[in-house]
Amino acid sequence: MKQSGSGKWNKYFVAGLFMxxxxxxxxxxxxxxxxxxxxxxxxxxxFAAPSMQHLFGTDNFGRDIFSRVMQxxxxxxxxxxxxxxxxxSVGILLGAVTGYFGGLLDEVVMRITDALNGFPSILLTLVIxxxxxxxxxxxxxxxxxxxxxxxxxIVRSEFIRLRDMDYIKRARLMGVGKLxxxxxxxxxxxxxxxxxxxxxxxxxxxxxxxxxxxxxxxxQPPDASLGKMLSDAQGYLQSAPWYALAxxxxxVWVVLGFSLFSEGIRRNQ
Amino acid sequence: xxxxxxxxxxxxxxxxxxxxxxxxxxGEILGVVGESGSGKSVTALTLMGLAPAAAQVTSGRxxxxxxxxxxxxxxxxxxxxxxxxGARMSMVFQEPMTSLNPTKRVGGQVEEVLKLHTKLAKExxxxxxxxxxxxxxxxxxxxxxxxxxxxxxxGMRQRVMIAxxxxxxxxxxxxxxxxxxxxxxxxxxxxALLQExxxxxxxxxxxxxxxxxxxxxxxxxxxxxxxxxxxxxxxGEEIFGNPRQAYTKELIEAVPSRxxxxxxxxxxxxxxxxxxxxxxxxxxxxxxxxxxxxPKASVNMAKRKITGTLHxxxxxxxxxxxxNLSVFYQEGSNSLFSRNKKRCVVSGAEFDIYSGESxxxxxxxxxxxxxxxxxxxxxxxxxxxNIIHHSLRPQMIFQDPYSSLNPAKTxxxxxxEPLRAAGALDKSLAMxxxxxxxxxxxxxxxVGMGEKYFHRKPSQLSGGQRQRVSIAQALITNPGFxxxxxxxxxxxxxxxxQIMELLQQLQQEMKLSCLFISHDINVVYQMCDxxxxxxxxxxxxxxxxxxxxxxxxxxxxxxxxCNS
Numbered sequence: 001m002k003q004s005g006s007g008k009w010n011k012y013f014v015a016g017l018f019m020x021x022x023x024x025x026x027x028x029x030x031x032x033x034x035x036x037x038x039x040x041x042x043x044x045x046x047f048a049a050p051s052m053q054h055l056f057g058t059d060n061f062g063r064d065i066f067s068r069v070m071q072x073x074x075x076x077x078x079x080x081x082x083x084x085x086x087x088x089s090v091g092i093l094l095g096a097v098t099g100y101f102g103g104l105l106d107e108v109v110m111r112i113t114d115a116l117n118g119f120p121s122i123l124l125t126l127v128i129x130x131x132x133x134x135x136x137x138x139x140x141x142x143x144x145x146x147x148x149x150x151x152x153x154i155v156r157s158e159f160i161r162l163r164d165m166d167y168i169k170r171a172r173l174m175g176v177g178k179l180x181x182x183x184x185x186x187x188x189x190x191x192x193x194x195x196x197x198x199x200x201x202x203x204x205x206x207x208x209x210x211x212x213x214x215x216x217x218x219x220q221p222p223d224a225s226l227g228k229m230l231s232d233a234q235g236y237l238q239s240a241p242w243y244a245l246a247x248x249x250x251x252v253w254v255v256l257g258f259s260l261f262s263e264g265i266r267r268n269q
Numbered sequence: 270x271x272x273x274x275x276x277x278x279x280x281x282x283x284x285x286x287x288x289x290x291x292x293x294x295x296g297e298i299l300g301v302v303g304e305s306g307s308g309k310s311v312t313a314l315t316l317m318g319l320a321p322a323a324a325q326v327t328s329g330r331x332x333x334x335x336x337x338x339x340x341x342x343x344x345x346x347x348x349x350x351x352x353x354x355g356a357r358m359s360m361v362f363q364e365p366m367t368s369l370n371p372t373k374r375v376g377g378q379v380e381e382v383l384k385l386h387t388k389l390a391k392e393x394x395x396x397x398x399x400x401x402x403x404x405x406x407x408x409x410x411x412x413x414x415x416x417x418x419x420x421x422x423x424g425m426r427q428r429v430m431i432a433x434x435x436x437x438x439x440x441x442x443x444x445x446x447x448x449x450x451x452x453x454x455x456x457x458x459x460x461a462l463l464q465e466x467x468x469x470x471x472x473x474x475x476x477x478x479x480x481x482x483x484x485x486x487x488x489x490x491x492x493x494x495x496x497x498x499x500x501x502x503x504x505g506e507e508i509f510g511n512p513r514q515a516y517t518k519e520l521i522e523a524v525p526s527r528x529x530x531x532x533x534x535x536x537x538x539x540x541x542x543x544x545x546x547x548x549x550x551x552x553x554x555x556x557x558x559x560x561x562x563x564p565k566a567s568v569n570m571a572k573r574k575i576t577g578t579l580h581x582x583x584x585x586x587x588x589x590x591x592x593n594l595s596v597f598y599q600e601g602s603n604s605l606f607s608r609n610k611k612r613c614v615v616s617g618a619e620f621d622i623y624s625g626e627s628x629x630x631x632x633x634x635x636x637x638x639x640x641x642x643x644x645x646x647x648x649x650x651x652x653x654x655n656i657i658h659h660s661l662r663p664q665m666i667f668q669d670p671y672s673s674l675n676p677a678k679t680x681x682x683x684x685x686e687p688l689r690a691a692g693a694l695d696k697s698l699a700m701x702x703x704x705x706x707x708x709x710x711x712x713x714x715x716v717g718m719g720e721k722y723f724h725r726k727p728s729q730l731s732g733g734q735r736q737r738v739s740i741a742q743a744l745i746t747n748p749g750f751x752x753x754x755x756x757x758x759x760x761x762x763x764x765x766x767q768i769m770e771l772l773q774q775l776q777q778e779m780k781l782s783c784l785f786i787s788h789d790i791n792v793v794y795q796m797c798d799x800x801x802x803x804x805x806x807x808x809x810x811x812x813x814x815x816x817x818x819x820x821x822x823x824x825x826x827x828x829x830x831c832n833s
Binding site for chain 2: 165166167168169170171172173174175176177180185188189191
């Protein structure tokens with residue numbers, strides 16, 4: 001008898017797959033096609049409530065919110081993916097080298113990551129954005145930098161655990177090269193742990209990106225982004241609650257979907 | 270009196286204990302012997318009411334002096350057991366490290382038992398604990414009382430566990446492999462102690478072990494278990510003198526013992542040259558022989574190796590020379606600012622290993638055997654003295670079959686990796702993909718495993734099979750010399766015998782020299798031509814196997830011999 005919620009297709013996995021799948025699909029479609037233009041304004045249709053024409057209603061400029069949510073999803077998911085990809089790769093490289101070799105390099109890298117960890121992440125991104133200027137690319141760079149320490153720590157601790165395993169000692173005795181030991185012998189063994197941290201990192205990146213847009217230091221108008229929509233909707237909470245609910249619930253949907261998805265994967269192992 | 274009647278226990282519908290009936294009189298020690306997975310521990314845990322919740326009693330019952338403790342179709346009665354556990358039945362576990370709470374002084378932990386089951390005043394219970402400590406052979410009981418578990422040695426911790434188990438004079442003591450984690454000399458003391466307690470307190474003792482010899486020494490009656498069934502049940506003499514079941518015979522056969530004849534494998538007579546093992550030969554002759562025994566794909570390699578060591582083969586054929594070797598160990602963390610302290614763990618080691626010979630290294634835990642082997646293989650470079658290798662890249666076989674194979678790779682990949690590594694280091698040894706695959710399949714066959722394992726992962730293999738793959742991986746490049754660090758200690762006896770036989774056979778076929786490390790002097794007796802005894806970092810005796818066993822010079826060697 002299997003414990004409920006375990007197994008390849010457990011409930012977490014199925015629910016997570018459905019939720020993230022739908023969000024990713026909408027985001028990707030949003031890059032190429034949206035039901036209405038995301039920038040075209042229409043004074044006649046200001047604050048239209050959700051209907052069959054406008055699924056999520058329209059905003060203060062009469063723009064279709066559903067279309068803008070689709071575009072915002074695309075922006076948010078693509079930025080978060082790139083952030084995780086960049087910081088994850090750097091994390092693997094630094095974590096592998098520092099964990100396996102230790103010594104002076106380890107000490108230096110770890111103190112730098114400690115320093116990075118010492119700042120509140122939103123403050124750090126603010127500083128970086130104010131130095132580099134805003135824009136999609138700089139959002140990715142700043143968030144990537146903020147996310148590196150967590151990946152380095154996880155990868156490093158796994159490498160420290162595995163570097164003294166008997167099978168690694170044996171690989172060394174066989175004369176296997178150092179790089180090959182790092183990336184062919186050890187790396188595949190940390191994937192289960194790493195995958196979970198990627199999932200968590202992705203969720204955090206979505207929240208961070210939305211937060212930055214909300215503060216106005218993320219993606220700039222006229223590009224839609226979920227966080228920016230939320231902050232724009234703030235003034236109309238009473239009169240047009242759907243304006244805030246649509247992007248807000250979308251963020252919840254994506255984050256919850258990814259949490260369930262990663263939990264499902266974790267339980268599979 | 271304990272009666273187990275027709276007991277069956279199942280996990281999720283799979284029976285792991287099948288219709289077991291045992292009877293245990295007061296003052297009697299019953300040994301339950303079996304290999305891992307035979308159901309011996311589940312039987313004991315069910316008896317103690319400690320079986321996991323998923324375990325269900327599907328038939329039979331357990332009686333303690335006519336009180337039914339467990340019965341089929343009735344859930345385990347927790348309230349009833351609480352009255353019995355500790356006071357009238359108690360258990361000693363294998364791992365004294367994990368059975369004591371590391372954050373509490375051991376005196377308090379033992380006193381806890383008294384607090385739960387008696388109404389003794391504080392002073393009384395304290396003196397009772399001290400008395401019991403003295404009774405289980407803990408000298409300086411006051412000091413032990415105030416110690417934390419980490420301040421005690423393994424043997425002392427096990428004595429504390431025993432004190433905890435016997436302090437209330439329970440009618441039943443279940444001991445689950447209580448000596449397996451201990452050194453031989455300590456093991457013997459603990460056995461003697463259990464025997465003494467049994468005679469004094471007249472309680473019934475269920476002694477679970479995988480070691481037939483131990484059961485024979487300690488127990489009046491022995492039950493042999495296999496696959497959840499009791500296959501044989503009788504007195505020690507009956508079982509050893511006249512085993513009725515094939516499995517029991519196999520078990521007795523498998524136990525390494527110096528009373529049995531050493532299995533010295535000889536090559537088939539048509540390879541007459543191989544008969545004179547240990548005698549230096551002309552190198553050309555040797556190279557030819559290697560080719561005869563080697564898989565096709567690695568022939569080239571063997572040839573090169575031999576020409577590489579040709580020089581040494583002429584010098585009395587020693588494959589490893591160790592001269593005045595001291596090995597140091599860095600104490601303290603390797604962080605940037607902490608000052609490191611050096612400790613000498615091996616001092617003045619001096620010995621030779623000759624071509625085709627296996628040298629046994631025997632000693633108790635902490636004597637420096639592993640440090641010595643690491644130094645020899647270059648894994649610890651903090652040494653003084655000389656190590657001269659006449660083999661190209663010596664390999665190692667580790668004790669734990671579960672951590673010595675990379676779990677992310679397939680067996681085929683693992684077997685080819687040494688060949689790839691050798692090819693990358695020396696272009697002249699590079700092999701084509703097809704050749705490597707052939708060599709891997711060939712090696713797999715030579716360690717007695719089918720081709721179907723080629724694409725499997727280590728997690729799908731049993732401990733014995735993993736150890737076979739480890740051996741195959743170590744030998745595929747024909748290293749000429751290997752270090753085997755307790756290669757059979759983590760295996761069941763029957764598997765142990767198979768692996769030892771395999772090692773000996775391969776050694777013969779491949780002209781392999783071997784440094785064989787073990788704490789078990791009987792295993793070494795079976796495997797090795799010469800034996801080296803180590804104590805506290807020094808090699809105190811070295812000589813021919815028969816010589817050491819029959820005429821040990823050192824007192825410590827004699828002690829080791831009579832304790833096992």
